[in-house]
Amino acid sequence: MLKKIKADFNLLAILLIPIGIAVNFVGFQVAQILRLPIFLDTIGTILIGVIAGPWVALVAALITNSITAIFNPVYFPYVVTSMAIGVGAGLLSKYGMLSNVYKTIVSGLVITAIAVVVSSPITVIFFGGATGNTSSAITATFLAMGQNIWGAVFSSAIITEIADKVVSVLLVYFVVKSISDRYLSKMKYGHLYMKKRNTKSKKRITHPNLFT
Amino acid sequence: MNQNPILSLHPLTKFYFAIFITVSVIIVPNYLFAYAWFPVLIVIAAMAKVAKSFISFILKTLIILLAIVFLMQVFFYPGEDVIGSWWIFELTNEGLLQGLSLTSRILAIGSAFILFFRIVEIKDFVKALEDIGMPPTGAYIVLSTLQIIPEMRRQSNTIMEAQKTRGVETEGSLIVRAKAFFPTLTPLILSSIASTEERAITLESRAFSAPGKKTSLHKLTKRPIDRVLPWVYVGIIIGLIIWRVFL
Amino acid sequence: MTAIIQLDNVSYRYPIGDEWILKHVSLEIKKGSFVSIVGNNGSGKTTLCNILRGFIPHFHKGDLEGTIKLGGTDMSEYQLGQLGEKIGFVFQNPFIQISGVKDTVFDEVAYGLENLGVAEEDIYKRVEEVLSLVKIQHLREKNPFELSGGQRQRVALASIIVMDPDILVIDEPSSQLDPIGTEHVFEIIRLMKERGKTIILVEHKMDLVAEYSDELIVLDKGEVLMQGPTREVLESEIFNTANIQYPHVTEVALELQKQGVKLNFLPIRDSEITTCFKNDGGNE
């Protein structure tokens, strides 16, 4: 098992991690600049899960949140959510759940579910249901309507996550489609997304040697 | 060499201090105790000459969160002991206590780590982690990430500028703005990925995966105080546990 | 001189794509010699370098046929890490050719030695020496990310030279350099040769190739058209038909020859321009 995990971390996979993490940050930044109502800050992690597998994505998530902690350590507990998303994306990819747009949307919903189930307890236990962004207002509304804290946090998490995660997974689906076969062929799950399946002819070379 | 008594401490001594505060406020349930850490941290920040950036950081990142957390507990935490009311909401004593207890801990732990990252060089911290057993690959990933993020930020700005000149709208309705997202991010991802093969070859050319022990020119020094302080933390924690359990 | 590298009937194709990029390549590189690989774009020069350095088949998989020997031992018996100590590789793109984790040029150059576990004092000594050899002392404290293409190219060269490999494989070292920088890089490479290193160079600038190389290997669509001493190759009919640029002097001389000017011999270096016309028959 451990050996198998280690094999996932070949040099190319290792070099993909910083890129994925940077994509998480840049995605968030661009979404802010464009004033989009969603975060789009897990695209890199999902991408890594999809092409390099769950374990590499787990490490990428861990480091992403550690680096975020440099700027704001308070939200570090959500590292568990990010890691779960990465692992989830890896497993979905493994079982062919990103092979077409419809399956990809289903994958987006599955990842939403993962994010909600893992982050809600963190929100309740560490922050008493608040998160410091707009979803707190939604949570407060549910609470005022008489829901209990768990119901309110769950409902508000679903509302804020669903668009973010479905869009993120779809984006990753289209990005992976445009990655070159040359690169994909060297990634763990890359063969699932190559345009040209292994159709290589087995013919030998026919050219005679001209000069020896 | 840095002469500042706080800054010159070993990165792990600083890190363990933040952990120590975290553990202490979990052991001691009293919110006054947790709140008391805050002035202590400000004093340490002042000694390290980072008080200004420390406080402005707290104001920017923590205050709003603390206010929301506090109000939510006060108004919605289930309780019987009503001590006041406002519009449709009831203020309960339990809610008030829960609000104080949660916010005091978030403030203590959050500001402990905010201070930690003000007084440590990330490069030194990574080196320290490597010294206690983090694999060199992990160190490579973190350091290279810190170099790549600003690089990719710059590239994304360039791409967005280029898009504007090519007529891709980055202003306007939500749909219009959302449409600009994909063409900004995709080329960035693809070009970065395309470069990894050559980066891998570069690293191999520099003996990245050579077997055997590596040398490091970047060395951290541990002074006697760095050996003593962690044990002081442990001692205090044990003391607190005993006090909690037996008294 | 003994052969340090021998390729016998080597063919290769990348995992993606049906085409054989190298076809029945056989060649020999003598220890201590300066050999240049020339050929048109896409003829497989970089691929050949990757084979010599062991990145094929260690890193790029694909189909590799034939035998490759390094110092008489089959390549497959070396580990990639071991090869790094024997063969240094400076490749085309200088922008990617930095470790990505060091924030000064000094540390960047030292990185390979750190990985090899060289003692600290030796690292300082060797890095200093190489910085002055490559004339980049003034960049010492700069962040490699902030350098120009030409500066990065020198840093990349320095980072490999400092590791002191027996063989240097250099793929277009001057692509980002101005003429003066280029001359300088070639002087460094010559110095390496004088120190007993074997040099394998890919370069499009034929003036420099003719000036510095002992031997040429001519690649055409993945096949070795010819291998031999520089002058012999440039004088040959085969080179003429390969449609590769001649050095400028040679080109001019060939043009003059066509116009009926008689030459003592075909000049390949600028310095030969005077002697090649000095025949008493005289064309005035």
Ligand SMILES: Nc1ncnc2c1ncn2[C@@H]1O[C@H](COP(=O)(O)OP(=O)(O)OP(=O)(O)O)[C@@H](O)[C@H]1O
């Ligand atoms: N990693 C790879 N995977 C698949 N094909 C490749 C790969 N690298 C190179 N090729 C192909 O192999 C052929 C030879 O490329 P190579 O880079 O060796 O040529 P070159 O002589 O170095 O060219 P240039 O003068 O442009 O540098 C090209 O057709 C190229 O597309």
Ligand SMILES: [Mg+2]
């Ligand atoms: Mg090339």
